[in-house]
Amino acid sequence: MPNGGLYAKIPARRGRTSRPEPAPASCPRVPNLEIASRARCTVDDVGRNFDGWALDGRSERMEQEHGKTVVGFLQGVRFRRPFEFLDVGCGNGWLVRRAAGMKGCTRAVGIDKSANMIQLASSLAGPKEEFFRTGLEEWSGGPFDYAFSMEAIYYSPSVGAAVSSVYSLLRKGGTFFCGTDYYGENTATAGWPKRCGMEMQLLSEEEWRAAFRGAGFRVSSRRVTDPRGRAAWRREMGTLFITGKKPS
Numbered sequence: 606m607p608n609g610g611l612y613a614k615i616p617a618r619r620g621r622t623s624r625p626e627p628a629p630a631s632c633p634r635v636p637n638l639e640i641a642s643r644a645r646c647t648v649d650d651v652g653r654n655f656d657g658w659a660l661d662g663r664s665e666r667m668e669q670e671h672g673k674t675v676v677g678f679l680q681g682v683r684f685r686r687p688f689e690f691l692d693v694g695c696g697n698g699w700l701v702r703r704a705a706g707m708k709g710c711t712r713a714v715g716i717d718k719s720a721n722m723i724q725l726a727s728s729l730a731g732p733k734e735e736f737f738r739t740g741l742e743e744w745s746g747g748p749f750d751y752a753f754s755m756e757a758i759y760y761s762p763s764v765g766a767a768v769s770s771v772y773s774l775l776r777k778g779g780t781f782f783c784g785t786d787y788y789g790e791n792t793a794t795a796g797w798p799k800r801c802g803m804e805m806q807l808l809s810e811e812e813w814r815a816a817f818r819g820a821g822f823r824v825s826s827r828r829v830t831d832p833r834g835r836a837a838w839r840r841e842m843g844t845l846f847i848t849g850k851k852p853s
């Protein structure tokens with residue numbers, strides 16, 4: 606994990622409380638960003654907005670916070686070998702690096718709309734890792750055996766179209782794992798779009814599942830909590846993971 610200097614780490618907060626709702630890992634308040642002065646932005650601004658996050662420590666904070674439930678989720682997954690892996694909205698590339706280190710991974714690719722995120726990820730890349738600055742919807746790389754996306758798909762104007770794009774990047778029999786803390790049942794996160802000044806599509810668990818079914822996936826879902834999480838919702842609601850299996 607990059608640390609110090611340009612990518613100074615944000616110190617972890619101590620203690621545990623359920624109120625007030627702490628800033629989400631994916632959306633802490635940082636006043637020096639352009640976005641902080643705007644009420645809302647369009648989806649076309651997504652990459653530009655996240656450019657600041659690559660520079661002010663928030664990409665490492667996402668790595669720490671998202672990592673807890675993602676790693677918990679991945680522990681229950683048996684990857685077939687060999688495999689090629691894609692992370693959609695990869696941020697600083699932490700999950701790509703983790704995947705590249707797994708037995709049987711021959712290629713791990715991260716894509717992200719943010720130029721600074723991709724620059725940061727590329728600066729840390731090992732031999733199996735590749736990073737591309739692109740939006741999911743306009744990219745045609747692949748095919749991959751596994752795709753993962755953590756807290757990225759709901760920035761797309763149409764979740765259904767974004768999920769279909771991932772479907773087309775997978776091999777037959779491939780699997781898409783999609784993690785989100787922002788979902789209808791998790792009411793504690795409902796205020797994130799206003800707080801972050803970004804458009805986000807709010808779907809219930811069943812709506813997420815329907816979007817996956819609509820794309821052609823066979824679907825399952827589960828929530829993974831973080832028992833040591835500072836916010837009550839991390840302990841009680843957790844991250845929703847939707848798994849889509851592309852038929853063989």
Ligand SMILES: C[S@@+](CC[C@H](N)C(=O)[O-])C[C@H]1O[C@@H](n2cnc3c(N)ncnc32)[C@H](O)[C@@H]1O
Pocket residue numbers: 631651652655664667668671693694695696697716717718719722739740741742754755756757758760761
């Ligand atoms: C909340 S961050 C999560 C980053 C990373 N997945 C993590 O857990 O640390 C969302 C990232 O997704 C990227 N993103 C959002 N929509 C995207 C799209 N349609 N195509 C590519 N990247 C996208 C953003 O630029 C941002 O870096």
